Amino acid sequence: xxxxxxxxxxxxxxxxxxxxxxxxxxxxxxxxxxxxxxxxxxxxxxxxxxxxxxxxxxxxxxxxxxxxxxxxxxxxxxxxxxxxxxxxxxxxxxxxxxxxxxxxxxxxxxxxxxxxxxxxxxxxxxxxxxxxxxxxxxxxxxxxxxxxxxxxxxxxxxxxxxxxxxxxxxxxxxxxxxxxxxxxxxxxxxxxxxxxxxxxxxxxxxxxxxxxxxxxxxxxxxxxxxxxxxxxxxxxxxxxxxxxxxxxxxxxxxxxxxxxxxxxxxxxxxxxxxxxxxxxxxxxxxxxxxxxxx
Numbered sequence: 001x002x003x004x005x006x007x008x009x010x011x012x013x014x015x016x017x018x019x020x021x022x023x024x025x026x027x028x029x030x031x032x033x034x035x036x037x038x039x040x041x042x043x044x045x046x047x048x049x050x051x052x053x054x055x056x057x058x059x060x061x062x063x064x065x066x067x068x069x070x071x072x073x074x075x076x077x078x079x080x081x082x083x084x085x086x087x088x089x090x091x092x093x094x095x096x097x098x099x100x101x102x103x104x105x106x107x108x109x110x111x112x113x114x115x116x117x118x119x120x121x122x123x124x125x126x127x128x129x130x131x132x133x134x135x136x137x138x139x140x141x142x143x144x145x146x147x148x149x150x151x152x153x154x155x156x157x158x159x160x161x162x163x164x165x166x167x168x169x170x171x172x173x174x175x176x177x178x179x180x181x182x183x184x185x186x187x188x189x190x191x192x193x194x195x196x197x198x199x200x201x202x203x204x205x206x207x208x209x210x211x212x213x214x215x216x217x218x219x220x221x222x223x224x225x226x227x228x229x230x231x232x233x234x235x236x237x238x239x240x241x242x243x244x245x246x247x248x249x250x251x252x253x254x255x256x257x258x259x260x261x262x263x264x265x266x267x268x269x270x271x272x273x274x275x276x277x278x279x280x281x282x283x284x285x286x287x288x289x290x291x292x293x294x
Contacts, residue, residue: 063262065113065158071240071247072160075111075189075293076264079271079280082160082293084113086262106163106236106260108180109187111293114238115259118217118252119156129154158261161238161248162187165231167257172227173250176243187241189294194244200225217252226250234258264293 067080076082090103106112123129129143129152141155165171170181176192178185201221202210208229216222223244231237235254240246249255267290272283 064268065160065261065264067160069247070245071242072111072162073193073242074191075162075241076160076267077270077285077288079273079285080267080288081269081271082113082264083266083268084262085265088263089257089260105166105257106263108163108166108185110163111160111264112163112236112238112255113158113160113261113264114255115261116157116159117254117256117259118214121156123152123154159238160264161240161246161255162189163236164239164249165237167231167233167235169231169237170228171231171237172229173223173225176224178239189241190243191241192244193242198224204228212253214253216250219251222250236260267291267293 063084063086065082065084067076067078067082070078088103089106091101122131122135123143128146130146131138132142132144133139141153143152143154144150145152164178164185164187165180172179175197178187178190198221202216202225204227207227210216211227211229212232229237231254234257236257237249238255239248239250267288270285270288271277271280272285274280274283
């Protein structure tokens with residue numbers, strides 16, 4: 001029998017796909033190239049509302065702070081990250097200490113966050129630094145150092161202490177025990193890690209005047225026997241819970257009420273101990289996360 005040959009199907013040639021011709025900018029039918037200003041405007045329009053909301057929350061309601069030292073041990077530990085309620089002491093205009101709406105005064109025994117009063121508002125000497133934003137709108141604390149020819153980031157430090165005295169209160173420490181208006185101020189959170197007792201080395205007479213002139217700054221011989229002093233109007237008096245190792249109002253004077261930032265609410269993260277940041281992250285203190293600060 002004769003073998004029937006299979007008929008080959010005709011092969012359809014593949015037409016190569018070619019990209020459509022690119023139209024030159026300005027040619028008929030071409031999309032106009034967006035200018036830099038147009039792109040900036042579209043970014044602002046897309047993200048401006050979100051940025052404003054975040055800035056408003058940070059300025060008026062709540063802000064995150066980091067604790068670098070152990071002056072508040074064991075209430076707050078070095079490496080704790082705190083969320084601070086900024087609403088409690090009133091609304092302040094962003095980037096200033098001016099009150100828009102006055103809040104309440106801090107209470108004795110309350111933990112306060114404040115701008116360290118001995119730090120200047122701007123880097124010193126001012127003539128050495130060129131600012132990028134005007135004083136009335138310091139959006140970012142970045143400056144140009146004319147001497148070193150480099151950018152310099154400067155912001156006054158924030159401290160965390162426990163409020164002990166209010167305006168007009170008389171504060172005295174006798175053999176490590178704190179007295180407010182002649183009555184013992186026994187804080188259950190206070191600890192003494194140094195068993196040594198420094199005897200009184202500065203006479204009571206004239207102590208208040210010397211303290212207000214910052215004569216005891218850096219002089220820790222007044223640690224265990226301090227005062228009596230009277231808290232000036234417009235100020236509060238703060239001390240660390242770690243009484244023996246706290247750099248506080250005993251040495252550098254009272255805290256202006258206008259410098260109060262708020263009161264911590266919760267610990268949202270806590271680094272562990274370690275010689276470097278990776279080691280500290282690896283030793284994160286998970287049990288402290290979510291802890292209410294009191």
